[in-house]
Every structure is written in structure tokens, then in C-alpha cells.
Amino acid sequence: MQGAAFCATNLQMNIATARTVFPRLDESLLSHLPPFSKLDRRQIRTILDHASALRFDSGVSVFDEGAPAERFYMLLDGYVRVVRITQTGEQVTALHIPAGQLLGIARAIGRTTYPATAITATESIALSWPIHLWDQFVAEYDGFATETYKTIGNRMGEMNTRIVELATQQVEQRVANALLRLINQTGRKVDGGIEIDFPITRQDLSELTATTLHTVSRLLSAWEKQGLVQSKRKRIMVCDPHALVVLSQT
């Protein structure tokens, strides 16, 4: 929401390339975000002065699995999915990251390379800093470390429950759960239900749930007839979350 205005005003002049640098950055961009919310104006100013702002088209990679973790990111607008690629070239989506969260924070868990690939699910805007500033941020800025460890904790927790799901639950329950998480984390209330806030295909959902797009298509069609969901191309709206919860527990 807050990023949208930012996007509209500053973005128009440079559409040509996938990554472009913005001229000036306003302090209000960071002041309300958890990792920075405890900092005063002056501190945020110096943080911003070290940042580069980048714009990404939809569907491009922010960084790639295995590449040296040279920078870390704060997503200001858009959505990014974190993806791992198997030997056979199949993608498995680990999680989605909404605007307002840090990204590419391999350094925080002691890694020197990125553990996964990050692909933009929408057009996105992010700030980024060279990785050598990480320790400085942790040391100097109050609340930065604790907040980042919170988000890391949350993501580990989510991946954990997803592993359990993949191992124990059947396909129908898995995609039901995936949908529920998506509307919880990135849901936008519209009339008649909650819609996933970014374009998502059957293929995407199948990569989230380790199944095929065909199965996902069949499930969604069936649910649509029961009035559980409503979908157009690349858009999925959940009309009856509770029914999905019930489904996910059978």
C-alpha cells in the first residue's frame, strides 16, 4: 500500500531496465518497518544513504541459489517467492515474502551464499545493502538483530510445518493449507472473500504443494462448484476459509 505511492511517483522515468537506481530516498520508507522502527531519524538517514533502491519486473530473479551473498534486501513493494530448483529442473516454492520484510539475509544464519533463489511474483521495489554492512547494522542499531531473528524464526517455523504437511498430508489438504497460508499472509479483503494479492497460477500452487498443476486445477474447479473459492486466470479468491480449514483437517 505505502509502496504503491512511492512506486507511482518515482518510478515512471526509468522503465527501460529491470534494475534501476532511484535518485533520492525518503526516511518514511523505513521508519515504520519492524527492523528499523526503534531507530531515530538520523540513524535511518545514514542507513538510507548506504542503500541502493532497485526495481524489478515481475518474474525476474533478485538473487540465485548458490551465488555469493553479496547484498541483503528490504522489500518495499511487491511480492517475492523463494524457490529451490531440483536436479531435474523442477521448482519447489519454499515461501512467499510480502513487502516490508527482509530478504536475502543469508549472513544472519552464517551463510556466505544464498540458500535459495528469489523470484519476484509481481513488479517489486527493494532497498539493498552490501553484505558487509550486516554486522554493523546488528551491532549499532537497536532492535535490528532481535527483529530479524524473529522473522527468521517465523520462516523456519513455516518451513517446518510445511515439511510435516508434505510428509503426512494428502494433496487436497496440502493445497487447502497452502491457500489458507497465502490468504493469511498476503490476503486482501474483497467483496465475497479474500483474494491472494498477487497473480498466482495453478502451476505456482502445485510448486508450493509438490503436486501437479492438473491436480490443482481439478481441486480448484471442484471447490469453485461448492462455492469455496472463486478464480480467474492468475487470480484466486477464497470465499469460505472455514470450509477450507475443515477440509485441511480431514
Added chain:
DNA sequence: ACATTAATTATGT
């Protein structure tokens, strides 16, 4: 209880 294959249709530029 699923995946795979293939054929068909719909939808967005």
C-alpha cells in the same frame, strides 16, 4: 490416491 500424457479451450498481449 495420485501422476502423466495428450488434446482442447480460454485468456491476455
Added chain:
DNA sequence: ACATAATTAATGT
């Protein structure tokens, strides 16, 4: 017109 997305049926493990 073209590429991408979604549906549907048939067949396989």
C-alpha cells in the same frame, strides 16, 4: 495471431 493459462478425459502406477 500468438503465447501462456486452464480444463478435461483417458490412461498409468
